[in-house]
Amino acid sequence: MRFLSQKTSVAYATLLVTSFIILILQIILASYLRAYLKLPFLSVSFAFLGLSSAGLVAYYYFRDLTLPQLLFKVQALLQVFGILLIFYFCYFFQNTIQSQINPLVNLVLQDQIPTDQDVRSFFAAVYKLSFSNGLYFSLCFFVVGLIFSLIYKFFSEEAAKLYFYDLCGATLGCVLGSYLLNVVEISTIPILIALIAFIFALLISLRGEGSRLGMMSSAICALLAGGLLISNTVSDAFHVRIENEVWSEWNAYSRVTLVKKGFDEKSGEMEYKFMLDNGAGIAHVVKFKPDDPYRLKPFEEFSAATLAFLKGTPDDMLVLCAGAGNDMVESYSYSRGRTDITGIELNPLIVKKARSTEEFHLKEFFERDGVHMIVAEGRTFLEATDRKYSVVLYSWAGSPRNTYLGITANTSQFLYTREAFQRVLNILKDDGYIGIVNGNKLKLLGSFKKSFAALGVEDISAHVVLVAPRDVVEAGIRSNMLGPVDHARLLVKRTPFTAQEVRLIQSNARKMDYLLVYAPHTDGLDLHPNSLEAAKLIRTVTAAKDVRAVLTDLSNRQLADYRPISDDKPFLDNYYHLPSLLSIGFWRDYFAGNSQLAFSHHLLHFYNFAFVLVLILAGAFMLGATLLIKRREVRVRRDLPWLYFFSCLGIAFMFVEISFLYQFILYLGNPIYSFSVILAGVLFSLGLGSLASDRLCGSRRLNLRTIAILCAGILGAGYVYIPWVITRTLGMGLAWRILLAFVIILPTGFILGMMFPQGIKLVGRINRNLLPLAWGLNGYLSVIGSALSIYLAPIVGFSGLSLIGAALYVTLVLVPLDMPGEG
Template sequence: MVALGTFFIAFSLLFFEVFSTIVMSFVLGSGYIYFVIGISLLGLSAAASLVSVVSFRMDDRKRALTLFWGCVLLAALLVGNLVLFALLKDQINAGVELAARSDGLGGIVKKILTGQLWIALWLGLAMSVPYFVFGAIVTIIFKTLPASSFHKIYFADLFGAAFGCVGAIAALEWGGYALTALLPSVFAMLAGAAYLAKNVSRRTVGLAAASAVVPLVFLAPGLISAIEPVPQLNSLARDYDMKRKVTELWHGWNSYARVGALKSVSPSGEVDHIMALGNGEGHADLRPYQPQGYGDWKQRLAILGQALGAPETALVLFAGTGSDMLALDYYTQHKTKITGVELNHTMIRGALELKEFGLDKFYAQPNIRMVVSEAREFLEQDKNKYKSILLSWSGATIAYYSGSIGHTTQFVYTKEAFESMIDHLTPDGFIVVWNTNKVNSLATFRAIMEERGMKGIQNSSLVLYGTDPSTSDWKRYWDENPLIFKPSGFTAAEINRIKEVAKTIDLSVAYAPGEAVPPAFEPYKRVMTAPDLERSLADLSRESGLRFSVVDDDRPFSLDLFSTSRYLSLDFWQQTIDRGNLKMYEKYRAQQTLFVTGLLVAALVLILGPLAVKGGPPVSRLSAQHLVFFSAVGSGFMLVEIGLVHKLGLLLGNPAFAIAIVLAGLILSAGVGSLISDALFRWGNTFSYVVGFIFVYVILFVQLADPLVNHALAWPLVWRAVLALLVIAPLGLAMGQLFPQGLVRASEAGESFPPWAWAINGALGTIAAGLAPLVAQAVGFRVLLLTGAVIYLSILLLPAYRRAEGRSPVSASSPVCSASS
């Protein structure tokens, strides 16, 4: 029953980790999730390091009781963390409100930059406690069981983790917040009961199992509020002066965000309705359906969408609840067939539940089609042509330009996405892009036209700008200068017509074919007219100290203008130390780099500390080889895992589903690899064979992944999921064999080595997870995957793992230490 208990407790912790990342994205902001998780995971490594230097012996009963009480403590700590999430969010809300009342939006930004990091660090320390308990439980098991059972226990650990990952996503989608939040504690208690089995009476085991329902007491209506964080409503409604009366009409959670419907009333009585995602990372106007009309409503994107006349067909991406669609339908007098695409099904569900807005009637109109889908997935499956394609306000978090992954919005601004949109245009069709940096967007459109041998590049694009210089600066990662791209080229009459329409919504021309370009927007002209596009982008990058490029699926960070050379700039680090005039994303990048460095130092202490303690692993050449081996396995696995999530995430569409399927598939196949590793190594398999296979497989995957994903995007989701699992399985089977067989090899050197190996593996995996976004931001995900493969290949340099495997002189069936006193 030890294996069953390990399954339950691994299920509990991975479930909690996935769930908590979603909640922390709401509490702190997605950019600070790694700061919390990184510290938390070090708690696991700290427990393993401690167990590695402590000498103890346990009989079966004593071990069962120790593990049971450990599970009870873990369940209590998990509930305690839920309460902490809610309390911290209340504290953050109060700070935001105070900062906004004194200094508006500037005060909020300053508060976030100075306060969120410290809150993240404290929350990480709090979360490290349950991770420490989990690490102690697992390493006690590995220290007190025979080496012959390592592959089975590791299989149970990975098997539980895989199901925990999927379970968290499924529970949030269909079970609601409160039940999802409490399930990890329930399964921790079930793990305790499983550990007791066969060592105490059946009645005791039954009582222990029944106690698993205790955490569910928080489902009582009066207690749910103690574990569910709530937003600061004025900030969520972007009322940064705190002068409006904001109430929440409805809210719900799904597997990647909290969604709320807000009513915002100004002091003069003007009413706005908003559908807000998370802490405001996504915003959609919530407009009622009024067949009789909307008076003098000026919706800029919709106005530009019919600037060249009412289009017969139009496609709106990032449609939200349909505000752009309502406006376009109104302006074209219901003559345009409009298709809207929105990823967040909870947002649509919430809008439909608010019957007073009548959106169910609007969606049912014969010329209206609202589709819940990821935009790239829709583009590959849809066969229709459109006169206009409108990219509405997409929303953004710091994660979009920090190198973070797991979001699919960024894939809509890549070269591959723009190519698909061009293929969906009618011969005289056009695309309107509202957000992102327009230097990058112009460069990407030009690169496509050059590759396809299309003529009239200089006549294909037109950029407008507004009166607010803070949102129209061409150097902003997130400018609001509408870009209109027409592959067939603009005529002089069309340019004049757009200029007239633009005046009605307070927009002017920044760049247009044959028009004088204002000096402030000269870079747009350089990108479109320079003889050499790459040289032009390089010159702009050098002159501005930013990074401009053609954005593609391998490095899809369309908002990322951070120049990698800044890492080597003394001025950058001096400004960081002096709190100089750095941009927000530069400050975040500095924080992340310094944080990963700090984690590396802490990891070295946890890894090297046991070598200096009596009873720990000895300082020897063999210990050094074990250190390198488990470092390579931990970091290599993490880098490959993150690369797979990115590459196959686009294939699967929904970001939460993508993470669940890819992670679960990789962890599950690794678990199967662990289970069969003992037999395979007895039959002649070797570390060299496994490492060689991993290296070659990753190389092939890097070469074939992009064309494979682009080909399969049009398939139904079920078949895409099957394809992803089939691609993942061979790699997972191979990677899963290394850790348990490495534990067997390490156990030959003494009982302190398996817990120490856990510490090394966990610590280096944590460091790799922090470095991965920085690497991907700098050089892309192909290089990230190849780096992971090379790290695995380094194992071939270790004599202890290169010699003929077979069965070592110390039988793997021998106990690492006595299982009985």
């Protein structure tokens, strides 16, 4: 027993360490996918693709191993894992990133609207870059998955404790992964992970659990990894540079790069931009001139800041998505220092670098009286502040990629929901208004309708003004507003606009060569005929009794989504409309070669559709091949219920997990923080549930059917209480929100954590050789669930994903899971 206990402790330690390093690896992959594709949660798909494939391979080739053979293979697999990461760092990462990144950046630096061909080339490069790196990481996860499969198979009776150590290691990996993104170069982290793998393989040998050859190879590999780690720490030899780069750094929010835009002929100076995630976002830089602070004049040309001055100089203003302070510098100059300006920027690295670059003089500007640059998440600030503002300015936000791939949920999108607008209306002074630059104005008007309804205002047609560039109006402003790049600028006032205010807005807009598109009190005003056409549509939306019905009807006619957005469906830039695929008109235009919004937008989703389809077909093929080859070993009545059990667990849990991750983006203010904090909390609570499952199920207090009912019940309750808690505590400090997030998900994770280990334990008693197949099938359905959730979220909402998971858990009650002896 003592011998077995020692060997079991090695298994515990192995799972703890390997789970720890692969979760760090998964966070790196999530950061890459967020930077290049804006879909960080696809990292879950790539991870489970590798892990589940390993389960099937283990089922095929590793049958009855002795303990020494098991430990030898674990040691060898750890070395292979480390070598794969070394190769990735030294060759694959450098070549794939460098070959794709500069063409992407050039598109951004051109400062022009890309053509359809530019967009398609852009996304082809992005997907190639993201999937090549994702698939390589899947290979790394495959190697680690072999370790998991072998250990769970050999020690199946200890499944609950193994699962606990597995999840504890994953929890630590989540926490440390986010920390590392903020303190070291991202290219250093894979080497650090490889070094840990080599050292642990060496420790197994030193304990007498491996071969002498394994000991020597582990030591050599550890020295190599250590040398590379030191080399990359003291130099930037492995830094992947982009064209016109001044410097570049990563943090948990994004990759931030300062690039030279070119010389400005008017000022004779070099212009700069902060570029986020290699072009996914832009923060323009306006240098502050201490000797000439009021050099910029309003209405010489359009800028986001001019929206705050269209009806006069405000006493105070709030700038959301302030970036490097561009709008703040302009507003300070426009008002000649008379306006009190508060700017809110999420990414601390942008503000830090803007302050520290002496050439910009922004440190001095941010320290001036009446200027307040605050690093905070916008919604959190809105919920916490009790100050009233004359103007709330929504500056440029979002990502060019979102315009075409709107199924992402950037943090900035939560500023445009009906819940956010309701809060903004509450912090406006009685005569205050909101200025919004980007985003589809029809969706925003639908959301504002919902927000004003809470104030008792049903018809908001007198509260709205829209202006747009003259050339856009002349080309057809109505069609522009129905497209993915809406050039109309929106003003929404807490109280109705007066006729005098409308005339002043029109006068100031014309100075920038902007025309009035829609406003109340337009009798006697000179309006362009195209504005009159657009005004009819706007008036229909703003005066509608049922705005959702009106926008749904418009969506069905235009084959694109214009419905209002909420915190549960915050997809501002999403035009993906599922009924379009069922429309004859859509496919008629497709085969006729007609380029329209629905087709251009949906085409880019076909990349992801293809990815999901390939995963489904691959899983079906491998499962079918496995069952065909091993058909003599698989007993239908005995084994198929358990295969369904693990399949259902995989897809149901993934829907629940992705639902949590999405819902807490808003709460924690960052997709990567949501990924690491929530995943850590989920994994830790799963581990506690796993640890308690032996006692609760062993005493016959619970069985799998009862646990399935409890899972469905608590998920149903979470559908109600999680949004309620998030809404009412959003204004609290980050530390308190992290603590509350753990408390919220702890009971759910605890109950869900009982299912998997008890299933492993029971199957191990029936047919131990079935375990790797069950593991692999569980993983493949997790891959499919994580990928499908991206498309289901815009349809059912984030919280709706957890309801689908609850329904799947209910189906487990109908499966004969408690008959291990029958067959």
